[in-house]
Amino acid sequence: MNKTIVLLLSIFSLISCKTSEVGILVEKGLLIQNAQITSPENQTMSPDNFIVVDGDEIVYVGKDKPNLKGSFTIIDARGRYIIPGLIDGHVHVTGTDALSDEEELDNPEIVKKFREQLPKSYLYFGYTTLIDLGTAKPERLTDFQKTEIRPDLYYAGGGAVIGNGYGLSNWKDDIPNFIYQENEDYPIPEKYLKENHTPKAVAERIAASGAIVLKTYYEPGFDPTQPRFPTPSKALMEELKTEAHKNNLVLVVHGNSLEAHQFLGNAKVDIVAHGLWNWGSHRLDSTNAIPEEIKQVLDVEIENNVGYMPTLQVINGLRELTDSDYLNNPELEHVFPKNLIEYYKANSNVMYANVFGGAPKNIIATNFNRISNQGKINLKYMFDHGGNILFGTDTPSSPTFGNPPGYNGYLEMLEMEKAGVPPSKILAMATIENAKAFNLDQLYGTVESGKKANLLVLNKNPLQDITAYNDIEQVIINGIPFDRKTFSAQKGAE
Numbered sequence: 001m002n003k004t005i006v007l008l009l010s011i012f013s014l015i016s017c018k019t020s021e022v023g024i025l026v027e028k029g030l031l032i033q034n035a036q037i038t039s040p041e042n043q044t045m046s047p048d049n050f051i052v053v054d055g056d057e058i059v060y061v062g063k064d065k066p067n068l069k070g071s072f073t074i075i076d077a078r079g080r081y082i083i084p085g086l087i088d089g090h091v092h093v094t095g096t097d098a099l100s101d102e103e104e105l106d107n108p109e110i111v112k113k114f115r116e117q118l119p120k121s122y123l124y125f126g127y128t129t130l131i132d133l134g135t136a137k138p139e140r141l142t143d144f145q146k147t148e149i150r151p152d153l154y155y156a157g158g159g160a161v162i163g164n165g166y167g168l169s170n171w172k173d174d175i176p177n178f179i180y181q182e183n184e185d186y187p188i189p190e191k192y193l194k195e196n197h198t199p200k201a202v203a204e205r206i207a208a209s210g211a212i213v214l215k216t217y218y219e220p221g222f223d224p225t226q227p228r229f230p231t232p233s234k235a236l237m238e239e240l241k242t243e244a245h246k247n248n249l250v251l252v253v254h255g256n257s258l259e260a261h262q263f264l265g266n267a268k269v270d271i272v273a274h275g276l277w278n279w280g281s282h283r284l285d286s287t288n289a290i291p292e293e294i295k296q297v298l299d300v301e302i303e304n305n306v307g308y309m310p311t312l313q314v315i316n317g318l319r320e321l322t323d324s325d326y327l328n329n330p331e332l333e334h335v336f337p338k339n340l341i342e343y344y345k346a347n348s349n350v351m352y353a354n355v356f357g358g359a360p361k362n363i364i365a366t367n368f369n370r371i372s373n374q375g376k377i378n379l380k381y382m383f384d385h386g387g388n389i390l391f392g393t394d395t396p397s398s399p400t401f402g403n404p405p406g407y408n409g410y411l412e413m414l415e416m417e418k419a420g421v422p423p424s425k426i427l428a429m430a431t432i433e434n435a436k437a438f439n440l441d442q443l444y445g446t447v448e449s450g451k452k453a454n455l456l457v458l459n460k461n462p463l464q465d466i467t468a469y470n471d472i473e474q475v476i477i478n479g480i481p482f483d484r485k486t487f488s489a490q491k492g493a494e
């Protein structure tokens with residue numbers, strides 16, 4: 001935050017005059033006038049507000065005209081809507097191009113262009129704050145943070161994977177923060193010291209790395225014909241929660257099955273990083289009813305106020321691998337460099353086979369549509385019963401072109417609306433509710449004095465029309481306004 005502001009609190013309340021002026025001395029700033037603020041906490045502000053930004057901080061919001069001293073950029077926002085910058089609570093910025101390590105080595109030019117574009121793609125769709133929920137390559141977070149104009153990035157660092165569990169089968173060496181859990185089938189390899197892999201040691205290491213989240217996993221596996229991955233015991237999860245909180249870390253746990261949500265709801269973790277779309281032996285039928293057993297699991301999560309990230313785009317993004325027309329969507333040209341789209345087009349069948357093997361595309365598409373609908377029906381249930389729903393896309397969830405950076409957030413919002421969540425709730429989740437969930441609400445989530453000047457100028461009212469999130473006029477990041485189109489990948493190609 002810019003601490004150089006000098007606030008002149010001389011308020012010229014002119015007696016017997018209806019208008020008053022607020023004197024503000026700013027070194028270098030931004031003035032937004034005629035601002036219709038559409039903030040989740042104050043949704044019906046009149047269209048005659050002033051917003052004053054000093055450096056990267058909002059220093060004034062109000063109807064009284066500020067009497068400004070200093071040099072200012074002025075935005076006349078008449079007829080437009082100002083909202084806080086959006087927060088995606090679940091991304092992975094280090095793996096977003098969906099290429100394998102080998103493919104990246106073979107295509108350095110594609111990778112270079114993509115990494116340059118990645119921060120801009122998030123900004124193009126208004127995402128000014130990202131939470132990276134786990135990476136095998138923490139050094140790439142630093143690369144992302146070196147970009148001059150980019151979303152603010154917070155992270156979990158290397159995930160606290162359960163020893164030899166999901167994400168760490170065969171004790172790969174590149175996840176340094178694994179948790180060792182006694183298990184006679186999987187003794188810890190000799191080269192590791194057990195005391196370096198206790199919840200306490202791992203939480204302290206993660207906090208020292210600058211992370212704000214401790215991310216762990218409850219994933220028995222996706223293929224019932226294969227042996228189960230080890231999952232954390234109740235006692236271990238309790239210890240992880242205690243150690244995470246001692247180190248001011250938010251405990252976020254991967255889980256998307258009935259078994260995982262049942263365990264995590266009862267364990268009262270802070271946030272489950274996925275919706276409950278995997279219904280176990282249950283199937284959504286034409287009645288669209290939620291089975292009683294699923295309802296009971298959701299009820300426990302609601303009762304315990306566990307954060308629930310629907311991440312509907314995980315399933316949709318995988319389904320897109322079955323759609324030969326998907327890569328012709330013109331929106332993709334704003335977020336993927338041209339050479340990457342061409343690469344995807346040339347390799348889409350290989351990418352499909354890498355994920356789904358020889359399974360027929362029409363069967364995969366039908367199944368994934370059903371699973372997607374299971375996720376949406378659960379989301380509506382959570383909303384109707386006061387669940388603590390948070391906004392996260394899991395971009396990218398897997399090696400697919402179906403989770404495009406930035407655009408994936410917009411698609412997630414469209415899906416949420418389709419599920420029956422009202423626009424006011426969608427705005428709140430993607431701003432203040434995410435900010436609170438990650439203990440970032442001092443900085444983000446509303447248009448208020450003292451908060452960071454990450455703002456969006458929209459051409460439509462997002463409370464009336466969800467497509468407002470794809471009709472952004474300007475993105476203000478760190479107090480500096482940019483025309484949205486400067487962030488388009490098409491711009492980079494010119």
Ligand SMILES: [Zn+2]
Pocket residue numbers: 090091092133394397
């Ligand atoms: Zn994820």
